[in-house]
Amino acid sequence: MTTELSADALNGLLERARKDYQDLAGRGLSLNLTRGKPAPEQLDLSEELLSLPAGRHTAADGTDVRNYGGLEGLLELREIFAGVLQVPVGQLLAAGNSSLELMHDSLVHALLSVLPGAESRWVEQERIAFLCPIPGYDRHFALCERFGIEMIPVPMTAEGPDMAVVERLVAEDPAVKGIWCVPKYSNPDGVCYSDETVARLAAMNTAAPDFRIFWDNAYAAHHLTDEPVEIADLLAACADAGNPDRAFVFGSTSKITAAGAGVAFFGSSPANVKWLLANNAKRSIGPDKVNQLRHAMFLRDADGVRTHMERQRALLGPKFEAVARILEAELGGTGLARWTDPKGGYFVTLEVPDGCAKEVVRRAAEAGIVLTPAGATHPYGDDPRDATIRIAPSYPGLEELEQAIEGLAVCVRLVGYEQQAG
Amino acid sequence: MTTELSADALNGLLERARKDYQDLAGRGLSLNLTRGKPAPEQLDLSEELLSLPAGRHTAADGTDVRNYGGLEGLLELREIFAGVLQVPVGQLLAAGNSSLELMHDSLVHALLSVLPGAESRWVEQERIAFLCPIPGYDRHFALCERFGIEMIPVPMTAEGPDMAVVERLVAEDPAVKGIWCVPKYSNPDGVCYSDETVARLAAMNTAAPDFRIFWDNAYAAHHLTDEPVEIADLLAACADAGNPDRAFVFGSTSKITAAGAGVAFFGSSPANVKWLLANNAKRSIGPDKVNQLRHAMFLRDADGVRTHMERQRALLGPKFEAVARILEAELGGTGLARWTDPKGGYFVTLEVPDGCAKEVVRRAAEAGIVLTPAGATHPYGDDPRDATIRIAPSYPGLEELEQAIEGLAVCVRLVGYEQQAG
Numbered sequence: 153m154t155t156e157l158s159a160d161a162l163n164g165l166l167e168r169a170r171k172d173y174q175d176l177a178g179r180g181l182s183l184n185l186t187r188g189k190p191a192p193e194q195l196d197l198s199e200e201l202l203s204l205p206a207g208r209h210t211a212a213d214g215t216d217v218r219n220y221g222g223l224e225g226l227l228e229l230r231e232i233f234a235g236v237l238q239v240p241v242g243q244l245l246a247a248g249n250s251s252l253e254l255m256h257d258s259l260v261h262a263l264l265s266v267l268p269g270a271e272s273r274w275v276e277q278e279r280i281a282f283l284c285p286i287p288g289y290d291r292h293f294a295l296c297e298r299f300g301i302e303m304i305p306v307p308m309t310a311e312g313p314d315m316a317v318v319e320r321l322v323a324e325d326p327a328v329k330g331i332w333c334v335p336k337y338s339n340p341d342g343v344c345y346s347d348e349t350v351a352r353l354a355a356m357n358t359a360a361p362d363f364r365i366f367w368d369n370a371y372a373a374h375h376l377t378d379e380p381v382e383i384a385d386l387l388a389a390c391a392d393a394g395n396p397d398r399a400f401v402f403g404s405t406s407k408i409t410a411a412g413a414g415v416a417f418f419g420s421s422p423a424n425v426k427w428l429l430a431n432n433a434k435r436s437i438g439p440d441k442v443n444q445l446r447h448a449m450f451l452r453d454a455d456g457v458r459t460h461m462e463r464q465r466a467l468l469g470p471k472f473e474a475v476a477r478i479l480e481a482e483l484g485g486t487g488l489a490r491w492t493d494p495k496g497g498y499f500v501t502l503e504v505p506d507g508c509a510k511e512v513v514r515r516a517a518e519a520g521i522v523l524t525p526a527g528a529t530h531p532y533g534d535d536p537r538d539a540t541i542r543i544a545p546s547y548p549g550l551e552e553l554e555q556a557i558e559g560l561a562v563c564v565r566l567v568g569y570e571q572q573a574g
Numbered sequence: 575m576t577t578e579l580s581a582d583a584l585n586g587l588l589e590r591a592r593k594d595y596q597d598l599a600g601r602g603l604s605l606n607l608t609r610g611k612p613a614p615e616q617l618d619l620s621e622e623l624l625s626l627p628a629g630r631h632t633a634a635d636g637t638d639v640r641n642y643g644g645l646e647g648l649l650e651l652r653e654i655f656a657g658v659l660q661v662p663v664g665q666l667l668a669a670g671n672s673s674l675e676l677m678h679d680s681l682v683h684a685l686l687s688v689l690p691g692a693e694s695r696w697v698e699q700e701r702i703a704f705l706c707p708i709p710g711y712d713r714h715f716a717l718c719e720r721f722g723i724e725m726i727p728v729p730m731t732a733e734g735p736d737m738a739v740v741e742r743l744v745a746e747d748p749a750v751k752g753i754w755c756v757p758k759y760s761n762p763d764g765v766c767y768s769d770e771t772v773a774r775l776a777a778m779n780t781a782a783p784d785f786r787i788f789w790d791n792a793y794a795a796h797h798l799t800d801e802p803v804e805i806a807d808l809l810a811a812c813a814d815a816g817n818p819d820r821a822f823v824f825g826s827t828s829k830i831t832a833a834g835a836g837v838a839f840f841g842s843s844p845a846n847v848k849w850l851l852a853n854n855a856k857r858s859i860g861p862d863k864v865n866q867l868r869h870a871m872f873l874r875d876a877d878g879v880r881t882h883m884e885r886q887r888a889l890l891g892p893k894f895e896a897v898a899r900i901l902e903a904e905l906g907g908t909g910l911a912r913w914t915d916p917k918g919g920y921f922v923t924l925e926v927p928d929g930c931a932k933e934v935v936r937r938a939a940e941a942g943i944v945l946t947p948a949g950a951t952h953p954y955g956d957d958p959r960d961a962t963i964r965i966a967p968s969y970p971g972l973e974e975l976e977q978a979i980e981g982l983a984v985c986v987r988l989v990g991y992e993q994q995a996g
């Protein structure tokens with residue numbers, strides 16, 4: 153990314169960046185770009201949820217949703233999301249309010265019960281490792297750390313994880329039991345897995361007989377353009393390749409309806425679903441079916457989800473456009489930064505010169521702009537190049553967001569030119 | 575319980591029982607007394623919940639309940655239940671829809687993380703055992719089985735578990751890491767722990783430094799008489815005895831508002847709460863705060879809970895009275911049965927002659943009356959005396975319940991007299 157500059161030119165640019173930073177710091181900002189939270193206006197789109205299911209308390213099949221039971225979740229809601237998540241309705245469970253919980257619990261159950269195809273419980277094995285395409289989602293990495301699961305970074309490409317690396321690692325090391333994937337509009341770099349990537353993930357030879365793909369399809373319906381991206385159907389590809397039990401599919405309505413008061417989903421092969429249900433049956437007498445009915449009534453059907461997500465896009469789109477516009481205006485041609493232009497999802501990844509990310513985040517914080525910690529996109533919080541910054545544009549208002557991105561650009565110029573000046 | 579009968583008298587009674595059973599079987603009943611589920615009329619009492627929080631989406635402190643965050647749960651709801659569950663509000667968490675989940679997850683975290691006071695994770699230990707007062711709750715036992723935790727039965731007395739036995743077992747065996755307790759209106763025998771039992775549980779010497787009391791206060795507010803039972807405050811007793819981290823307190827609104835769409839609670843010492851929150855922080859970005867706000871608005875305060883539970887009692891009381899009345903009329907003086915007369919909770923325990931419980935349940939099922947499997951009240955489903963039957967009167971309508979208890983009494987006479995006749 154570097155451009156050759158004369159010493160004079162560099163000094164001038166550094167001088168201007170220092171002055172701009174001084175101005176920025178003097179403005180007493182208090183802005184937050186840390187997390188992918190929906191903005192209040194987005195949550196307002198689901199206002200109707202707050203007074204549903206009103207007088208109704210039976211599901212389509214006559215089940216009283218106010219009482220115990222129904223571990224697999226309400227059929228009418230699973231029918232709405234089967235297509236969205238590319239899981240046959242009979243293999244899709246509707247659960248609690250968080251897909252992260254389902255990922256956590258899937259790990260717990262794999263550690264403490266024998267997975268279909270496994271030789272023993274994971275907790276009995278010397279070493280367990282997961283592949284972590286980077287940059288990635290810090291909460292996935294936190295789960296691995298919490299359970300002592302070793303993380304092996306794998307570079308991302310424009311088509312998903314570098315499959316040559318993935319195929320080599322899973323073939324040679326039986327301790328590699330899983331891979332984290334956010335296959336559509338990935339967190340944080342907005343990558344959509346190509347059909348070839350999906351096919352190779354489904355078909356690759358793994359040394360571990362109980363290898364699992366943790367397919368966190370968090371942004372399945374979260375498009376930002378007129379051309380919604382479709383990814384290949386992983387569950388079907390796994391079944392076709394003779395590896396039917398390889399994929400765990402996760403999703404939720406957290407960024408569709410309400411964040412924390414939505415419904416999460418788990419989809420997999422019949423054997424895996426049976427295994428999860430058997431474990432869940434010990435843990436729970438059933439999910440909150442009232443909330444599931446509420447969601448089914450509000451969203452109605454797959455078309456209802458699409459229409460609702462268009463309203464979300466109308467609110468989110470201008471924010472992503474503002475980020476792209478300001479970064480281009482402030483950093484375009486400087487050679488100091490590259491950034492993603494995602495077609496969906498919740499994040500923009502900003503790449504700064506090696507060794508600059510932490511310092512940019514520190515300077516921004518000092519000027520009142522809080523960013524996700526540099527390194528959070530990498531296992532153990534360690535970005536070896538110290539170059540990746542995750543921008544979460546959804547929560548702030550448009551004007552605040554513009555101020556924050558302008559300020560961030562100032563910090564990138566300051567730190568970048570300081571580095572070049574030595 | 576046996577009474578000496580002449581051979582003739584016995585033959586006459588057996589004859590009549592056989593005829594009554596034939597009549598019963600001929601009626602084609604289909605009745606279910608298996609589980610402690612609220613009846614639809616009980617759920618109707620919370621109808622208002624189904625259209626709350628209506629237009630409101632902020633908590634008392636201004637938190638937007640529709641967004642992520644707030645792991646400890648909504649303060650205003652914790653304030654309502656702090657007194658009910660005898661936990662200081664700062665040590666009480668409001669969580670998801672199920673206290674069983676919280677018990678499961680507490681075991682998981684103890685297995686996979688180091689508990690305050692523990693030397694290692696439970697999963698690293700050769701053997702883990704829990705004391706199980708019997709009769710007890712089958713779902714507690716199922717959790718132990720699922721995690722390979724050995725269950726050691728302890729007899730119940732009218733004041734709670736036999737504390738002499740408990741004290742001996744926990745003092746001599748460091749593998750004994752916990753005890754299951756339903757301290758008020760216990761499942762299934764309706765026992766309320768005496769103050770002395772609570773004090774001894776709090777103060778006893780345990781060989782395990784990380785011993786925990788799993789205090790499942792499921793029926794804290796579920797009274798059936800004009801004199802609500804108050805039990806001693808276990809958390810305070812543990813703190814006073816110098817064992818502040820000994821108790822995990824669980825509760826929920828499952829049998830207050832809606833079963834499966836309510837809110838569950840966890841209370842403990844500051845150190846345990848911090849430990850649970852740290853583990854939960856990896857698992858979740860927060861509970862369903864909309865449902866918590868909904869509950870806080872509906873129940874209002876501790877008085878609101880009391881008033882609501884009086885309405886529940888008005889529906890449940892007549893069912894428990896019917897059970898007592900019919901059992902007395904049909905089995906009183908026969909020497910074939912004893913039964914509990916609980917002052918609250920959800921169950922009646924029927925004790926039949928040794929060796930008869932399974933056969934009574936089998937005969938009842940053949941006549942269309944489904945009961946909780948005999949043995950379910952004991953670890954591994956094994957009641958060594960084969961004498962305990964749990965009756966759950968809440969769900970059926972009054973008339974159905976009466977038919978079912980009358981039929982059950984017929985089966986007790988049939989099986990009991992058959993046994994006496996040899």
